[in-house]
Amino acid sequence: MREDSPRNRGMFNPKIIGFLCNWCGYAAADLAGNLRLNYPSNLRIIKVMCSGRIDPSHILEAFKKGADGVLIVGCHPGDCHYINGNYRAKMRIALLKKLLQEIGLEPERLRIDWASAGEGERFANIVREFFEEIRNLGPNPVKEECDE
Amino acid sequence: MNNGKITLAIIPLSTCAGCENTILDLEEKLFFLADFIDIVYAPIIMDSKPPSSVDIAIFTGAIRTDEDERKVKVWRKKCKILVALGSCATLGGIPGLANLTTVEDLLKQIYVNHPNVQNPRGTEPNLDIPKLVNQVKILKDLVKVDYSIPGCPPPKKLVEKFFQAMINGGEFKLPDKSVCDECPLNTGKKKVMEKIKRWGIDPVDPNKCLLEQGFLCLGPVTRSGCEARCIRAGYPCRGCMGPPKGITDQAADMISVIGSIVSLDKIEVEDLMKIKDLSGSLYRFTLPSSTFKGKIRRKLNG
Numbered sequence: 034m035r036e037d038s039p040r041n042r043g044m045f046n047p048k049i050i051g052f053l054c055n056w057c058g059y060a061a062a063d064l065a066g067n068l069r070l071n072y073p074s075n076l077r078i079i080k081v082m083c084s085g086r087i088d089p090s091h092i093l094e095a096f097k098k099g100a101d102g103v104l105i106v107g108c109h110p111g112d113c114h115y116i117n118g119n120y121r122a123k124m125r126i127a128l129l130k131k132l133l134q135e136i137g138l139e140p141e142r143l144r145i146d147w148a149s150a151g152e153g154e155r156f157a158n159i160v161r162e163f164f165e166e167i168r169n170l171g172p173n174p175v176k177e178e179c180d181e
Numbered sequence: 182m183n184n185g186k187i188t189l190a191i192i193p194l195s196t197c198a199g200c201e202n203t204i205l206d207l208e209e210k211l212f213f214l215a216d217f218i219d220i221v222y223a224p225i226i227m228d229s230k231p232p233s234s235v236d237i238a239i240f241t242g243a244i245r246t247d248e249d250e251r252k253v254k255v256w257r258k259k260c261k262i263l264v265a266l267g268s269c270a271t272l273g274g275i276p277g278l279a280n281l282t283t284v285e286d287l288l289k290q291i292y293v294n295h296p297n298v299q300n301p302r303g304t305e306p307n308l309d310i311p312k313l314v315n316q317v318k319i320l321k322d323l324v325k326v327d328y329s330i331p332g333c334p335p336p337k338k339l340v341e342k343f344f345q346a347m348i349n350g351g352e353f354k355l356p357d358k359s360v361c362d363e364c365p366l367n368t369g370k371k372k373v374m375e376k377i378k379r380w381g382i383d384p385v386d387p388n389k390c391l392l393e394q395g396f397l398c399l400g401p402v403t404r405s406g407c408e409a410r411c412i413r414a415g416y417p418c419r420g421c422m423g424p425p426k427g428i429t430d431q432a433a434d435m436i437s438v439i440g441s442i443v444s445l446d447k448i449e450v451e452d453l454m455k456i457k458d459l460s461g462s463l464y465r466f467t468l469p470s471s472t473f474k475g476k477i478r479r480k481l482n483g
Contacts, residue, residue, distance in 0.1 A: 085440075090437070096473075132459050135281075175477055
């Protein structure tokens with residue numbers, strides 16, 4: 034499913050930023066690639082060492098610069114390479130979603146999920162699901178707002 | 182220059198006059214300043230005609246009306262140094278919270294829907310006064326600002342330092358560190374938040390870090406310079422000095438702080454969801470200078 038494939042032509046092509054943790058999320062994406070699994074190419078991957086390293090301001094900046102959705106994939110709860118980074122990420126994302134709701138951006142544009150290094154299929158499914166969700170939500174309204 | 186003195190104008194925008202009070206609060210130091218500085222125009226303090234040019238123009242208040250916008254642009258041409266004084270002028274301040282709603286909703290709420298108002302015909306006042314702008318802006322978005330002094334009201338010491346720098350030709354810089362650095366309750370040990378408490382309802386221990394007790398204190402993401410005056414007075418920091426150097430969005434960083442200090446055994450996500458009015462408490466003084474500058478309004482598809 035390329036962005037400019039005949040199936041996608043004329044439809045809204047969201048930009049999705051993916052923050053993947055080095056130990057699980059990114060490894061899962063790697064595996065999905067090795068398994069030749071199909072998932073939307075709209076995902077722009079940024080590798081971080083741990084999902085707990087992602088600062089909410091990184092996410093707000095991504096939205097401001099025009100991302101239609103932000104996906105964070107970390108290790109399953111209890112499996113964090115740094116003991117509890119993913120729990121901290123979960124807390125931050127929950128609060129940030131509440132803040133986004135209050136200032137008028139759909140909290141569904143932000144998603145945090147877990148995939149271990151062996152779950153390439155699960156990772157591809159997460160991206161497919163999220164892609165469909167963002168496509169239904171439509172373009173991010175923030176960018177035009179901030180440019181004026 | 183007026184008799185070799187620096188001429189100064191203090192121009193109010195949408196302000197509560199607290200910033201002017203800070204200048205008057207310099208007390209006997211004002212006599213020392215009067216030898217070097219001549220206040221030629223300050224409508225809130227004294228009556229005089231606006232001069233054609235000044236050396237320093239100090240702005241207080243937020244840009245809430247179209248008249249404020251015009252004033253800023255006109256005075257930028259009249260002055261050599263433009264100073265934003267106070268949280269409203271530098272960060273948006275309390276008037277900036279209006280960005281969470283629209284002008285129409287706001288007027289409707291105040292003149293029609295308010296429980297204390299009886300207005301069956303739903304008429305709104307129609308006077309020939311400056312119109313409210315849809316989005317409260319900060320001075321930096323409109324014109325070049327030479328110096329910014331945040332704070333609600335700005336700390337006396339910073340104002341004094343600024344005037345001294347203007348007189349002696351020295352450099353004026355805001356402190357870079359956070360309020361925690363000056364806070365008397367900061368022990369320097371690792372902080373753990375074990376409960377979420379609400380200010381005004383739960384009891385407070387005045388000798389323990391407020392964040393550790395579970396109150397929302399914006400100290401870690403607020404610029405120092407105020408000497409933690411609110412915490413010394415027994416009240417949590419509300420973030421009036423704005424974010425310190427290197428931080429752009431106070432709310433985002435405060436969320437990061439909460440995520441870092443909560444005890445994972447004792448606090449669940451559901452407990453965090455109980456925090457009331459997140460945007461109002463985390464963006465209290467900085468909404469117009471935050472990442473999204475206010476509520477995201479969708480343009481109607483036309």
